[in-house]
Amino acid sequence: MAEMALPLHGWDKDPILSVEHLFMRFGGLIAVNDLSFKVGRGDITALIGPNGAGKTTVFNCITGFYKPSEGRLVLAHGRAPTDAELAAVTLNGERALAGPDAGVYLLERMPDYKVSGEAKVARTFQNIRLFTGMTVLENLMVAQHNALMAASGYSLKGLFGLPGYTAAQRQATERAKYWLDKVGLTERADDPAGDLPYGAQRRLEIARAMCSGPILLCLDEPAAGLNPRESLELNELLRAIRAEHGTSILLIEHDMSVVMEISDHVVVLDYGTKISDGTPEAVKNDPRVIAAYLGVDEDAVEEVEAVLDEATGAQS
Amino acid sequence: MAVDTAHPAGAVAGSGTSILPGALKDAFLTGLIALGLLGPLVGFQTVIIDGALGLAYRPLVVAIMVGIIFVGRLILNLTVWSPNRAPKANAGSGPLARGALAIAPAFKPALLAFAVLFPAIAAFAMGGLNESRYLLDLGILILTYVMLGWGLNIVVGLAGLLDLGYVAFYAVGAYTYALLATSTPVNDFFAAILGETFWANWAFWFCLPAAGLFAGLWGMILGFPVLRLRGDYLAIVTLAFGEIIRLVLINWVDFTGGGAGIASIPRATFFGIPFNASEDGFAALFGLEFNPMHRIVFLYFVILVLALITAFTTVRLRRLPVGRAWEALREDEIACRSLGINTTNVKLSAFATGAMFGGFAGCFFAVRAGFVSPESFTFDISAMILAIVVLGGMGSQIGVAVAAAVMMGGMEMLRNLGFLKQVFGNDFDPSLYRMLLFGFAMVAIMIWKPRGLVSSRDPTIFLKEKKAVSGSLVKEGHG
Amino acid sequence: MDVFVQQLINGLTLGSIYGLIAIGYTMVFGIIGMVNFAHGDVFMVSTFIALVCFLLLTTVLGITSIFLALAIVLVVAMFFTSLMNWAIERVAYRPLRGSFRLAPMISAIGMSIFLANFVQVSQGPRNKPVPPMVTDVIVIMEREGYQVTLAWKQVIIMVLTSALLGGFWYLVQKTSLGRAQRAVEQDRKMAALLGINVDHTISLTFVIGAALAAVAGTMYLMYYGVANFADGFVPGVKAFTAAVLGGIGSLPGAVLGGLLIGLIEVFWSAYFSIEYKDVAAFSILAITLIFLPQGLLGRPEVEKV
Structure with a gap:
């Protein structure tokens, strides 16, 4: 094979996510056909392809909203697992094998809320899904639900206003404020999310996803509907997220200026199959x-x- | 017919030409339709004469009704819907809305004070405690529905799960108390260790938490199968569950007494002290003259406290993660799941919490009435509670309270329209029209205000005021 | 075996009536995505309209031919019931189109309560029995004194149902009205842009649903010989169950579901317990919605993320 001769890329050495032989069938339609690729730890990886190529379906499989028909989705916390470790997890049928500094999650076996809550994969949606009737701040508080829920003693402590919960709530608010600053929405914290302009809603959705403390952030067309200036700001934001939080990013994008500008690795999909995989330079020139x-x-x-x-x- | 129909065509707006012919034609058509609708069933009444079915005729009634509709429509066409009329400035900043905003902060304390002082006010207004019985009973009824409304509000208003079978939990609470309190084995058990009258005196206070917990459990049991369902389907399945429980109560005669129900359920006591004329009765112990009204006043305060506990808990839960998750669930379930929220737990907790308050209210109902039967737990009750929640404005506590007072008060007033007998003759029974008008009101409310009286929502947390409010709270509570 | 055949006949008859009501549910749900809670009560009102008309014809006008009377009753009941459902849609549902999700449903619940109590007030709460009509039966089998019979009125019900369904299916599949209906079902805004009168199409759907409910009402009156103001809710729920079981939105599904519900009810009553027959109906409704929400002939819905 040709790839064997090429030097190993970063994403091959330490993948945070390995998609292995992923198939997704809807009735007779094959939306994703034997797709394999790797997302490097700390990389910004772009998944691109023409409309209807199956990108969002791949996203839905990774984030647990669809159960893949076949295939394995390995998410690695800390470091990539050795082949033996991976084989053991797969054999045991366990969803997760968390060591002291590393953990392996087989995403295809986990329900959607655990992919986010335990495996720490956060996502945004192509058609923005904010809690529009709640304020911007409330949106960010909901994103920290699991931590706050535990702190509230599953509501019992919270109901009687015990100090442990109050402290946790304050901490969560601080975190929310941090992300509001990051996306430039501090001024609008108390406004309903539905009142924000489109670009701000996109940024809020990213902030909300980050508030859940992910190690992998999946963005479904984050630049869709943004004007050029907003697109540039988005690039800045994504770079900052990676630089300051070490969060790996996987994004679907049509805006090539965003893709070529910020990604380290590009995977191209067409009719559910991978047609190219490599650096932006390499992909750009792939016939x-x-x-x-x-x-x-x-x-x-x-x-x-x-x-x-x-x-x-x-x-x- | 008159609700949204287009303004009568023909006359050009503002041109000043006569609109009378158009208006007349429209009114005539409306009258004709009204005749078609009312004619068959109002104009003819099927009556049983000598064992055989025959017809009685009421042409005059139809004529009057059609006449009213014709004239009403004509007047509306010429005035409110007239194309020559200048369009009214948009509502919202009208004097009414501004006035409501101005009194809003004072409204809640005032309402609470009124509720607490209500027995005294009623006694004063009616000129004596005994004379205020009717008003107190009405107050108890309204507060029961306020509590039911607040309970259902958690499920429908906060979590956004349409539950048409809420009456089932009311029934579970009522039957829990009725069955336990009248159970001979339980009575014998307590009689053996704590004395003959122990269970009769304490049953309510033991059963109240049990009824709530049991109803909450049923909320989970019935909630579990419907987790995947949404919107209309969820509504229908919950309705089916409510009906199944009622039908089982009717048919399982050995256990529930069937359609005849359970009678002579022990009455409420003042924490073990019965309200009777005996020496250990409430009146004797507190040096009062015996009066059966003591029990009624006490019941009033029991339901008031229960309702306030419901309100307090709900307000508190809203500011906790679980409450925010309920509201987030209402806003977008998929986004919830993408944030790691186990929506199954969130839904079940909403069902269980709402059902628990329904169970408390049911237990109270049983102790107040001293009698339960499946008749009290029909779908109409579910519809009524839902109507209260929707009219109040989903999610709004104060709106629900006002809606319950308006609805139940209004329904009750219909019982007392005795003077109408003088107008329509002695056969006229105004209470028959209660449910008719209730159904009509439900439709009218939806068209008038589909989002209810209070459609705004209080955020559960602020950023700008956060430091001040929360800081002081922490200090006062724990410092 | 004999009892089985007899119950089969009875079940199919009852099922035909449910199927006719179910079509009203399924069409309205298909076109505006709303459960028309008042439909069972529309059916109940139609039995009263049929009753009044029947009494007028027989006792006042003195028509002796029962078939002529029934034919006239059918047409009259269809007309007035349709008019009523048209008015209901106009007053209680149309203003709420595009409003928030619960509004039309709650409005429909209100309308259902209104209709039941309207009939109670105007006609009285008592059962209204009519003398048995079309009492002839055909004996199909006879064994040890047990006769398996097919009543003429059962034949009428089944034949009329099949004929109406045929005509109705033609209407929806082959005519421009049917095309408009399906277009509005798919995308109301686009249909309007293409020049389809959406209000008109929706109104017609309600009219057709009511006409079929009126047929069911007339048949019900003929079959059971009794009308009561409270007889809207439970048959309504059963017909709705039929619509869901068959796959809501599907016309053949509604009829199939109706027949199944009719058979289940009759066999349940005959072999298990007549007291719990309504529990069985509600249970089937719940079980269907939970485990088979797309019904037997409906299309499954994929969760869109």
Whole structure:
């Protein structure tokens, strides 16, 4: 194989998430077809592809909203597991094997709320899903539900106003304030989330996801509907999240300026299959990607593929 | 018909041409439709004469009703819906709304003070304790429904789960008390260790928490199967559960006494001291002259305290993560799950908490009436509680309280329209029209104010005022 | 075996009536996504309209041919019931279209309570029995003194139901009204943009649903010979169960569901317990909604994230 000869990328050495042979079928339709890729720890990884390529379906599988038809989704806390560790977890059928400094989560076996609550994978949605009738601050408090719930003694302590809960609540508010500052919404903290302009809602959704303390942040088209200035701010924000919190980011995006500007790694999907995988530079020049995006007719694609096969054949 | 129909066509707005022909035509059509609707069932009455079915005729009634509709529509067409009329400035900043805003802060304490002083006010107004019995009974009824409304409000208003079977938990609470309090084995058990009259005197105080917990458990049991359901389907399944429980209560005669119900349930006591004329009775012990009204006043305060506990708990829970999760669930379930919230637990906790308060209220109902039967737990009651919650404005405590007072007070007033007998003759029974008007009111409220009286929502936490308010709270509470 | 065949016939008859009511639920749910709570009471009102008309024809006008009378009653009941449902939609539901989710449902509950009490007030709370009509029966089997019979009125009910369904299915599948209905069902705004009169189409749906409920009401009156103001809620719930069981939104499903519910009710009463037959109906409703919310012939709904 051609890839074997290439130097190992960061995402191959220490993946935070490995998607392995993922299939998703809806009735007779195959939305995701044998997809494998890795998301590097501390990387910004972009999942791109034409409309209907199956990107959001992949997201829904990773975040537990869909049960994949087949495949394994390995999320690694701390460090990547060794093959033996991984095999043991898979065999035991355990959802998680958390060591002192490392943990392995098989996301495909976990319900959606545990993917977020335990495996620490947070996400945003293509069509923004804020709690529009609640204030901006309340949105961020809901995101810290599990920690606060435990602190409130499952409501019993909270009901009688015991000090442990009050402290936890204060801490949660501080965290919310921190993220409000980050996304520039401090002034609007007490306004209903539904009143915010579109761009601000996108930022709030990211802040809310970050308030749940994720190690992997999945963003479904974060730049959709943003103007160029807002797009630039988004780039800044995502870079800051990675730099200051070490959170790895996986994003679906159509805006190539965002993708090429900030990502370390790009995976290209078309009709549910991976057609390219590599650095932004490499992907940009991949003829299959160009064909998929420009919608070249079938013959041309076949031609390109023939050329490619020749080239790879010659290499190996 | 008159609710949203287009303004009569024909006349051009503001042109000053006569709108009379158009208005007349429209009113005539409306009258014709009214005739079609009322004619068959109001104009003819099926009566049983000598064992056979025959018809009685009431053309005059139909004529009057159709006439009223025709004239009413005509007047409306010429005035309110007239195309020549200048459109009214938009509501919202009207004097009424501004006035409501101005009195809002003082409203809650005033209402609470009124509720606490109500027995005294009633006695004063009616000129004596015995004469105020009717008003106190009405007060107890209203407070029971305030409590039920607040309980259902947790499920429907906060968590956004439409529950049409809430009456089931009311029934569970009532039957828990009725069955335990009249149970011979339980009575014998306590008689053997704590004395003959112990259980009769203390049953209510033991059963009250039990009824709440048991109803809460039932809330979970019935909530579990419906976790995946949403909206209308959820409503229908909860309705089915409510009906199943009622039908079981009717048919399981050995256990529940069937349709005849359970009678002579022990009355409430003043924490073990019975309200009777005996030497260890309440009056004798407190050096008062025996008066059966003592028990009624006491019951009033019991339900007031129960209702206030409901309100206090709900207000408190709203500011806790579980309450925020309820509201978040109402806003967007999928987003909740994406934030690690186990929505199953959130839903079950909402069902259980709401059901628990229904159970308390049911226990109170049983002790007040001294009699329970499945007749008291029909779907109409669920509909009434739901109507109170919706009219109040979902999620609003004060709105629900006002709505309960208006609804129950209004329904009660219909019982007392005796003077109408003088207008319509002695056969006229105004209480028959209660549910008719109630149904009509439900439709009218939805069209008039689909979001209820109080549609705004109090945020549970502020950033700007946070430091001041929360800091002082912490100090006062624990410093 | 004999009892079984007899119950089968009875169940299919009852099921036909439920199926006719169920169509009203299924169509309204299909087109505006609302459970028309008042539909059972619309059915109940139609039995009274049929009763009044029947009495007028037989006792006042002196028509002796029972079939002529029934035919006239059917048409009259259909007309007035349709008018009523049209008015209900206009007054209680249309203003709430596009309002928040619960509003039309609560309005419908109110309307249901209103209708039941309207009939109670105007007609009195007592059962209204009519003398048995069309009493002829055909004996199909006879063994050891037990006769399995097929009553003429059962034949009428089943034949009429099938004929109406055929005609109705044609209406929805092949005519422009049906096309408009399906378009409004899919996307109300787009249908309006393409020149379909949405209000008109929805009104017509209510009218058709009521007309079929009126047929069911007339058949019910003929079959059971009694009308009561409280007989709207439970048949309504059963018909709704039928609609859900068949797959809400699907017309053949409504009829299939109706037949199944009719059979289940009759067999349950015959072999298990007549007291608990309504418990059985409500249980089936709950179980169907929980485990098979798409019904037998409906399309499953995929959660959209």
